[in-house]
Amino acid sequence: xxxxxxxxxxxxxxxxxxxxxxxxxxxxxxxxxxxxxxxxxxxxxxxxxxxxxxxxxxxxxxxxxxxxxxxxxxxxxxxxxxxxxxxxxxxxxxxxxxxxxxxxxxxxxxxxxxxxxxxxxxxxxxxxxxxxxxxxxxxxxxxxxxxxxxxxxxxxxxxxxxxxxxxxxxxxxxxxxxxxxxxxxxxxxxxxxxxxxxxxxxxxxxxxxxxxxxxxxxxxxxxxxxxxxxxxxxxxxxxxxxxxxxxxxxxxxxxxxxxxxxxxxxxxxxxxxxxxxxxxxxxxxxxxxxxxxxxxxxxxxxxxxxxxxxxxxxxxxxxxxxxxxxxxxxxxxxxxxxxxxxxxxxxxxxxxxxxxxxxxxxxxxxxxxxxxxxxxxxxxxxxxxxxxxxxxxxxxxxxxxxxxxxxxxxxxxxxxxxxxxxxxxxxxxxxxxxxxxxxxxxxxxxxxxxxxxxxxxxxxxxxxxxxxxxxxxxxxxxxxxxxxxxxxxxxxxxxxxxxxxxxxxxxxxxxxxxxxxxxxxxxxxxxxxxxxxxxxxxxx
Amino acid sequence: xxxxxxxxxxxxxxxxxxxxxxxxxxxxxxxxxxxxxxxxxxxxxxxxxxxxxxxxxxxxxxxxxxxxxxxxxxxxxxxxxxxxxxxxxxxxxxxxxxxxxxxxxxx
Numbered sequence: 001x002x003x004x005x006x007x008x009x010x011x012x013x014x015x016x017x018x019x020x021x022x023x024x025x026x027x028x029x030x031x032x033x034x035x036x037x038x039x040x041x042x043x044x045x046x047x048x049x050x051x052x053x054x055x056x057x058x059x060x061x062x063x064x065x066x067x068x069x070x071x072x073x074x075x076x077x078x079x080x081x082x083x084x085x086x087x088x089x090x091x092x093x094x095x096x097x098x099x100x101x102x103x104x105x106x107x108x109x110x111x112x113x114x115x116x117x118x119x120x121x122x123x124x125x126x127x128x129x130x131x132x133x134x135x136x137x138x139x140x141x142x143x144x145x146x147x148x149x150x151x152x153x154x155x156x157x158x159x160x161x162x163x164x165x166x167x168x169x170x171x172x173x174x175x176x177x178x179x180x181x182x183x184x185x186x187x188x189x190x191x192x193x194x195x196x197x198x199x200x201x202x203x204x205x206x207x208x209x210x211x212x213x214x215x216x217x218x219x220x221x222x223x224x225x226x227x228x229x230x231x232x233x234x235x236x237x238x239x240x241x242x243x244x245x246x247x248x249x250x251x252x253x254x255x256x257x258x259x260x261x262x263x264x265x266x267x268x269x270x271x272x273x274x275x276x277x278x279x280x281x282x283x284x285x286x287x288x289x290x291x292x293x294x295x296x297x298x299x300x301x302x303x304x305x306x307x308x309x310x311x312x313x314x315x316x317x318x319x320x321x322x323x324x325x326x327x328x329x330x331x332x333x334x335x336x337x338x339x340x341x342x343x344x345x346x347x348x349x350x351x352x353x354x355x356x357x358x359x360x361x362x363x364x365x366x367x368x369x370x371x372x373x374x375x376x377x378x379x380x381x382x383x384x385x386x387x388x389x390x391x392x393x394x395x396x397x398x399x400x401x402x403x404x405x406x407x408x409x410x411x412x413x414x415x416x417x418x419x420x421x422x423x424x425x426x427x428x429x430x431x432x433x434x435x436x437x438x439x440x441x442x443x444x445x446x447x448x449x450x451x452x453x454x455x456x457x458x459x460x461x462x463x464x465x466x467x468x469x470x471x472x473x474x475x476x477x478x479x480x481x482x483x484x485x486x487x488x489x490x491x492x493x494x495x496x497x498x499x500x501x502x503x504x505x506x507x508x509x510x511x512x513x514x515x516x517x518x519x520x521x522x523x524x525x526x527x528x529x530x531x532x533x534x535x536x537x538x539x540x
Numbered sequence: 541x542x543x544x545x546x547x548x549x550x551x552x553x554x555x556x557x558x559x560x561x562x563x564x565x566x567x568x569x570x571x572x573x574x575x576x577x578x579x580x581x582x583x584x585x586x587x588x589x590x591x592x593x594x595x596x597x598x599x600x601x602x603x604x605x606x607x608x609x610x611x612x613x614x615x616x617x618x619x620x621x622x623x624x625x626x627x628x629x630x631x632x633x634x635x636x637x638x639x640x641x642x643x644x645x646x647x
Contacts, residue, residue, distance in 0.1 A: 335607035336541060339629035343544035346632040350551060375629055 022276070023283050030276040037268020045261035051253050056231050059203055060246040064235040066199035067207065067244070071237040074168050074182055075153045077102040082173025082180040085112045085124045099126030107185040113144060115177035120144050124174075129165075129183045140167065144179045146239075147171035153238025157209055157217065164188070166209070166219060168238075188218040203246045204228055211241040320486065324385035331381040338378065342371050377495055383434060384486065384497040390428030390508050397423045397457045397464055404436040405455070413450025421457050425464045425529045431505040432529075438498035439468040439525050445491060446472030446523060463511075464531050469524040474517045483515065545578065545635075552636060554643070562586025569595055575643040576623075578635075581606045592622070601642035605630070 022030065084098050099110035109129025113120045113136055120136040130136070136144060143156045147169035158165045165183045173180040194200055206228050210217035213227050219242075230247025251258040345368050354360045398420040410416050425432075436455075443453050451471035458465045475483070475490075482488045484503045489496030506513045510530045517523040546556045557572065559565035561584040569577060569591070579588040581604050588604050607628040623645075624638050 332608050335628040339605075339607065340541045340544055342629045343541070343548060343632060347544055347547050347551065350548075371629070 022280060026276050026280040026283060029279055030272055033272030033275055034269065037265055037272055040268055041261045041265035044264045048253055048257050048260055051257065052248070052251065053231070055252040056203075056246060056248055057233070059201065059248075059252070060205075060231045060233040060244055063200045063203065063205060063246060064233050064244050067242075068235055068237060070199075071153065071155075071168070075170060075238060078153070078168065078170040078180040078182060079173050081110060082112065082170065082175075082178065085180065086174040086178070095124045096126040103127050105184065109181075109183045111181045111183070112174050113140075113179045113181065114174075115144075115148075120179070123178070128185065129181075140181075143167060143169050144171075147179045148177070150239040153240075155209055155237055155240050155242075157219070158183075170238075186219065188220060189224075191222050191224055192220055194222045200246070202250070203248055204230070206245045208243045208245070209240065211243055213243060213245050327381040328385035331378045331385065334374070334378050338371060338375055342368070345371065380495060380497040380501070384501050384504075390431050390505070392426045392428060392509075394424050395427045395429050395432065397425055397466060400427075400429065400433050400436060401455050401457065401466070404433050404440055407433075408437055408440050408444070410453060411444055414444060414447055415450075415452045417452060417454045419454070419456035421459060423457050423459050423464050423531075425531050427509055427529060428505075432509070435502040435505045435527065436466065436468070438502045439527075442498060443468055443470035443472065443523070446470050446474075448472075451522075459531065460528075462531055464529045466527040466529070467524060468527075469522065471522045474519045474521045474523050476519050480515060480517050484513075541580075548632060548636075549578075549639065554639070560584070562588065562591055566591045566594065575601065576639055577602045578639065579604055582608065601645060603635075603638055603642060 081095065081098055081102070085095050095110075095112070103110070103126075107128055109127040110125070111122050111130055112124040114123045120141055122130050122132050122134045122136065125132050137158070137160060139156075139158045139160070143154060143158070146156075147154045148171035150171065153168055153170055155166065155168050158167050164186055166186050167184075168182045170180045172178060192198075194202060194205075200222060204223045204225070206213065206221040206223070206226060207219045208214060208217045209219050211234055213232070215226065218226070228245045228247050230245055233244045233246065235242050235244065345364055349361070349364050349368075352358075352360060352364075401418065401420060405416060405418070440453065440455070447453070447470055454467070454469040456467050456469075458467075479490065483499050485496075486500040487496045488500075503513050506527050506529070512528045514526045514528070515523065516526075542558050542560070546558050549556045557568060557574070559568050563585045565577075565579060565583065566586060579591065579602060581588040583591075592602055592604075601623045603623055604625045605628055606625060623642050626635060626638070
């Protein structure tokens with residue numbers, strides 16, 4: 001499992017912190033569904049309120065009808081009592097008896113008034129109220145005049161001292177100039193109890209003898225909380241406009257109707273959340289699946305690439321091995337003729353009878369030099385082709401540097417600076433010396449006009465570093481990238497195997513080689529060799 | 541190789557006897573009493589190391605020459621009687637100093 005990374009593992013890293021809890025699509029859907037739920041709630045609320053108002057209006061109309069019919073009953077009673085009074089003026093007891101028959105409360109009084117001149121006198125009376133012969137108060141007088149001129153029943157509130165009376169008057173019922181009255185003492189501000197038998201059921205009702213809710217025209221109320229906020233239902237009683245104001249203390253559409261908007265809202269909200277959750281889950285699953293597919297595709301691609309690289313590397317290695325074998329064969333076969341030519345040159349030199357200043361000596365020296373160069377090429381080839389694994393033994397790094405420098409002493413004009421830290425590595429002495437030798441001779445070649453060669457060794461944690469630095473011509477980036485490639489060379493002599501061998505040797509030791517260089521700013525090679533803990537402290 | 545080496549050694553005053561192949565070299569080495577043997581490792585017929593092995597003790601001082609790699613050198617080094625192994629091409633001065641040293645030791 002090491003190294004494999006799934007999408008889940010990715011999402012557990014820092015990315016999750018920045019991520020929105022919802023994908024944009026889910027968020028939009030959640031918002032839309034929530035808006036729909038709220039709108040549905042509001043619409044339902046409106047419908048319920050309309051329904052409530054409608055029911056209230058219907059019930060108020062019923063109350064008005066009941067109240068109106070009871071007043072109509074009062075009118076016919078007054079009509080009847082008027083006829084009794086006119087036909088039997090001398091038998092007031094009959095009137096009283098008839099009045100008692102239609103009396104429904106002890107606060108009610110019945111009377112007949114007759115105009116004589118400018119004043120109105122009571123000519124018959126029953127129940128609670130004025131007595132026969134008594135003159136009418138001015139308030140009642142005004143009502144009487146209205147009754148005589150109006151057609152039908154008139155009504156009014158009459159305040160006499162602390163007593164308030166509701167008076168109904170019917171003009172001309174007992175002959176010309178007469179008015180038949182019904183008076184009831186009322187106390188409008190005392191709420192009338194409601195009950196299942198009362199005409200207003202469970203409504204809060206206020207009845208005004210006016211076309212608007214005027215407190216001074218209040219006749220009956222069922223509540224102290226006035227004015228009532230509710231339906232206003234005007235109706236007529238005889239010649240006068242009355243008004244019922246009604247409200248309902250509890251819901252008329254029932255608790256389910258009342259709760260319906262909230263039920264709709266809740267249902268909508270739950271639907272929105274569920275829908276969003278489903279969409280989000282599906283979306284995330286799809287994301288996860290596509291991420292998985294991408295990841296698998298990527299790993300497949302990289303596997304293919306790795307395989308291709310491995311194949312390329314393998315075929316390259318095979319090629320190099322073949323070339324190496326060929327080079328080794330050629331190199332070995334060249335050694336014999338080279339040795340013969342060298343011997344012959346030696347013989348010619350020692351056997352020559354020519355004078356010391358004869359040009360033949362110069363030619364022989366040139367030939368010897370060229371044979372040496374050819375020998376070096378063959379050695380490089382064989383070193384590269386040999387490619388054997390290192391035979392490790394503890395080696396003092398400074399000794400190796402000394403050896404390499406003694407094999408390749410600096411040419412004229414090159415100064416060598418050696419900074420050596422005593423250090424033991426586990427290495428193949430011959431191979432590392434060869435590697436150092438290659439770096440040192442390269443450095444000499446890079447400083448044809450002289451310069452400073454610095455070889456320093458330092459120890460790091462678990463590794464030893466050998467740095468070979470010159471102050472020579474340096475190299476550009478392109479050259480730097482190719483120097484470790486076999487057969488790459490910019491020198492007039494050599495076949496470009498020195499650094500390839502060096503790199504291979506260092507890597508075979510489990511180390512690395514790095515190069516730093518800029519044109520005309522010198523070059524620095526750093527070898528990094530692993531140090532075994534036991535070796536690092538080994539005595540010299 | 542053989543001719544030039546013979547010429548150089550004679551030039552430096554050594555009496556030299558040469559053999560064209562391994563078998564001849566082995567016979568000669570058994571019959572004659574040489575101070576120093578200079579031999580290629582790879583020779584026609586029979587290689588230098590096996591010649592050396594069969595010569596037995598006490599052997600003459602032997603200098604082996606090789607044009608080949610580490611393998612041959614290791615085979616030669618395994619034989620304790622080898623005085624020196626030289627890789628071809630070699631510096632003639634080194635060869636001469638080795639021959640001089642070997643012939644001095646054998647006396």
